[in-house]
Amino acid sequence: MAGYSFGAGVMMQLGAFQFGIETAAYQELSRSTAWRWAAQGRIGQLDGQQFTGPDEETMTLPGLIYPEWRGGFGQLDAMRGMAGKGLPLDLTDGNGNRLGRWVIIRADETQSVFADAGRPRRVEFSLELRRFPDAPAETIAPATATEAAGVSADAPAGQSGAVAQVRGLAGSVSSAATSAASTLQRAADQVQTAVAPYTAVARETLGGVARALAAVGELQTLANRTLAIVGLGSLEISALNRAQNMAMRAAGLTASVSSASAMIRNSAARLEAIGATPAASTAVSNAQAAADAASRLVQQTAAEAGKIKG
Structure with missing residues (x-):
């Protein structure tokens, strides 16, 4: 749904999880899109190429959380909880542009600079997403x-x-x-x-x-x-x-x-x-x-x- 923007500080929203300073801010966004071309062998010539459609599309979001300043504890657990439901999630950028449905493939976490009771003051994370095929409108439940x-x-x-x-x-x-x-x-x-x-x-x-x-x-x-x-x-x-x-x-x-x-x-x-x-x-x-x-x-x-x- 285009034309709708989130409040200040929201970088992107995955499902109901909002990336931003108040939660988890990603430092980079890497997106990879591929297309399939099937090779057809030809004698004495370069192989012919047959376009067969879009291939895998992935997105990687490495980021940083300072739990005692902003973001708090539990942000990575919230992401893992969403992934564990086994459902595709709508991805929307901060300007309200819908980027389709995606699934969480992997969530990595690295804790450092520990306080009392082993509470980390710095948490690095990396979230890997994969594009989920959008269903035709008539098949959406x-x-x-x-x-x-x-x-x-x-x-x-x-x-x-x-x-x-x-x-x-x-x-x-x-x-x-x-x-x-x-x-x-x-x-x-x-x-x-x-x-x-x-x-x-x-x-x-x-x-x-x-x-x-x-x-x-x-x-x-x-x-x-x-x-x-x-x-x-x-x-x-x-x-x-x-x-x-x-x-x-x-x-x-x-x-x-x-x-x-x-x-x-x-x-x-x-x-x-x-x-x-x-x-x-x-x-x-x-x-x-x-x-x-x-x-x-x-x-x-x-x-x-x-x-x-x-």
Whole structure:
């Protein structure tokens, strides 16, 4: 989805993970693209060449994190968590240009300059991505509200207290935000294909999806920063302060994501009034469901964070 830009400091977004100073800043971006040419032997001449299509495309992102300054701990774990889900992730640059779907092939980490308890003050990383073939628009699975997972402040087994609850909630929110962002992006892809003939409606719908994506991205960043700040050895009072901050920040996103749903709902009404094609109506309906799910995620996050009392 072009024409939408992230907030200041965001270099690129993979799934719901945003690369930047506040998380993980890559120092270089290396991209390799190849094409296939099949050789056909010819007697006494150079081999003939038959173009057979695109070949592998890869991207390497080496970077650096100073956890105690910015970025925090847990950024590489978040990347590994996304890779472990075994799903392609949408890649979008800082100007909002969609670069297609990619999969994480490898994540390398080198820690150095250690503090007490072996906590690294410098973390070098390298992320290797491979391009995933984009599915034709008609084969993209519909985005539905049921894809949005609920969130909770349940502490992991064997742990209790505010620290465990806050970390449990932040991890749950981070995972749910990744899913919500992927669903919203697929919905945007469907809208761009099916609603293109209705220019004004497409623009309004994509604007609503972009607004919902921005809210989900902020929620993801909030969850990741909370995980980075609230470690297993943190004080209870520190964890409670982060829970209150999480509740207030999530509540502040409610109006934005609700207005996104309202924009898309208005688009659906306009399509119905002009008798649009079933494909266009379905695409906007899917976008509406995805935005509504994002709205529920934001509201649930604020409510669950507000319940944490230690």
